[in-house]
Amino acid sequence: MSERNRMIDLTAPEERAFLIGIDDPAEGRWPIHRSLAELGALAETAGASVLGSAFQRRATPDPVWYFGKGRATELVDAKAMHDFNLLVVDDELSATQQRSLEKLLGCKVLDRSALIIDIFARHxxxxxxxxxxxxxxxxxxxxxxxxxxxxxxxxxxxxxxxxxxxxxxxxxxxxxxxxxxxxxxxxxxxxxxxxxxxxxxDRSEVATVALVGYTNAGKSTLLNALAGADVYAADMLFATLDPTSRSVTLPTGQRVVISDTVGFINKLPHDLVDAFRATLEEVVRADLLLEVVDAADPDFLGQQTAVQAVLDELGAGEKPRITVFNKIDLLDADLRMAPMPPSPQAAFVSATTGEGLAQLLERVADALRAAMVSVDEVVPYARGELVARARGAGDVDEAYTAAGIHLSGHLPPSMAAEVRNAAPRPRRRSGTPAA
Ligand SMILES: Nc1nc2c(ncn2[C@@H]2O[C@H](COP(=O)(O)OP(=O)(O)O)[C@@H](O)[C@H]2O)c(=O)[nH]1
Ligand SMILES: [Mg+2]
Structure with missing residues (x-):
């Protein structure tokens, strides 16, 4: 964290993290730099700032020091240099390892599992x-x-x-x-x-959109970028939303709630798989999924396959989805110029520069409209409250006529039914043809 933040925020305990991991030379292991990058992203998600990292090449962790004893002792120097107050270890620690590292460094020591449990608890x-x-x-x-x-x-x-x-x-x-x-x-x-x-x-009128994807794909950044442009974000209606959900108004006027979900994790300790699934319940309920993919990650296809497998297991594999290729600002110019297949199911954006976000919101509106039915009804002026709800629930035009408010466009089925019921209609006896 910067000096500036440190001066402003005097009360909250600041977690300044240093990461360590083991570079296991065995074939087929996840490369250490990627594992540490993921650990760093997890530490940041949990609210820490990451000051640096170190790793040691060895086949198995030392039973007492995790690193070899000599290398572990060097962490004392690293602590003096970086002034960290939290050591995060890339593997599960035994109580012995945790205690000896805590004693050696005089600071809190967390392992990967404890960090992930903390993040799950928030989500x-x-x-x-x-x-x-x-x-x-x-x-x-x-x-x-x-x-x-x-x-x-x-x-x-x-x-x-x-x-x-x-x-x-x-x-x-x-x-x-x-x-x-x-x-x-x-x-x-x-x-x-x-x-x-x-x-x-399911009776709720406001459509919900859930962000899914790997840790570090840019889900939280995207959520902030989308919500930041929304003047209604602080609207009282949504004041009770929890911190990982934001209200966003689409270009059609429709309100949606977009939720950040816990990120997928490559090195997810086995014991945490159930907890991970449970925190993804949001996804099962959502009307639409935004699958955020880090387009600058060379292995983004492998990650998409893994995301699909988990969504399938949750029964959400067939849900309406837009794949959002994020971080396009990091791609080479020639790659970005290559013709991208025009697809309503894909969007190319940069959450940090804002490129492509307007189109993404249009795609979201299109995708949600696909689940709506068309309406063309005149509602009495006395039902202004219903018209306001319809405005936020779908994509409707309003015309103020002598007969009432003429609503035309698309609404979720339940809302459309309400509007139809509100429209005064000449009673017809069954079997009698309309005049
Ligand atoms: N260059 C670039 N970096 C991005 C973009 N979106 C997110 N990031 C960075 O990617 C990292 C992970 O982003 P975050 O939103 O925390 O990812 P999450 O784990 O999916 O929530 C952060 O360092 C972001 O600043 C983007 O569009 N371009
Ligand atoms: Mg996040």
Whole structure:
């Protein structure tokens, strides 16, 4: 973080992170620089600023120091130089490794799993999502307590130390196990009730758009860029939105809620897969997906394949989707000039320069319109409230006539039905042909 920010923000604890990882020489491993880049993006998502990184080439982590002892000791110099207050390690740490690094450096040490759990906790919105993340956090802590006990009994050992320590830890472990049982039972309950809840949510008039894609693709930057241009962003109607959702007005006048989702992660620890899926529930409910792809990433096709696989598993693989190729400002000029296939399902943008964002919003409006039905009705002036809702829910023109407000255009089916019911219509007896 810059000096300037540091001076302004005196109260919030500032997390200045340094990253370390192991460059495993084995074939087929994810290259260390990419793994560290992803870890850095995750650390930033969790609110830290990243000051630097280091790695060591070795086959397996040292059981006590993670790095070899000599290399670990050098981290003290790195700390003096960068003044970091958080060490983030690219792999899962044992309690022993975490303790020895914390002691050595005198600062907080987090591993990849703890960092990811923190991010999931921020993104979990539904009750089920929150419970799933809580379960992941508890399951993460349980074996670490066990290992800490093993570690203590071996080093401290001796008369008087073992008994009390052991019983305290036994108590802690029992409490965590009971909590896990409780959370599991709650999860079962929530799942049983889920069907009813989602039926109620479907009645909401405002279309929802969910951003999906890998960490670092530019989802959050894109959300801010889209919402930043929206003068209605602070509208009271949406004041209760959580911080990862923003209200955006499309060129048609339609309001949509765009939600940032937790990013896909290449090196996702296995134990966190369920929690990851649960935090993506937003995606299942969305009317439209924006799949954000880092067009400057040489492996963007591989990432798209992985995204598709997860969406399929969630049952969202066939949902209306626009693929947003982001970061086109980083592409070579000749690549950018190459004719891009004109497709309503793709958009080429730069979230940082703003290029292509207007077209993207038009595509979003087009895609949402595909799920609407056409309306052409005259609504009484007394139903002004309905007209205002229709204005934000779809793409309609309004004409003020002697007979009432003439609405023509497209609306979601439920809204269209409301408008039709509001239109005064000469009663016809069935079987009687209209005059
Ligand atoms: N050059 C360039 N960088 C971008 C663009 N969009 C995002 N970024 C950068 O990519 C990084 C990840 O962006 P972020 O929005 O945090 O990605 P997320 O993990 O998908 O939310 C940040 O350093 C952004 O500044 C873009 O259009 N062009
Ligand atoms: Mg993000």
């Amino acid at each position: 979990a919105r539904t009750k089920e999502g929150r419970l799933q993340v809580e379960l992941a956090a508890l399951e993460y802590h349980l074996p670490r307590l066990t290992r800490m006990w093993t570690h203590l009994s071996r080093t401290a050992g001796g008369i008087g130390t073992r008994g009390p320590g052991e019983s305290q830890l036994e108590t802690d472990r029992r409490i965590i196990r009971e909590k896990i049982k409780k959370v599991r039972a709650e999860l079962r309950d929530v799942r049983r009730h889920r069907a009813t809840a989602s039926r109620q949510r």
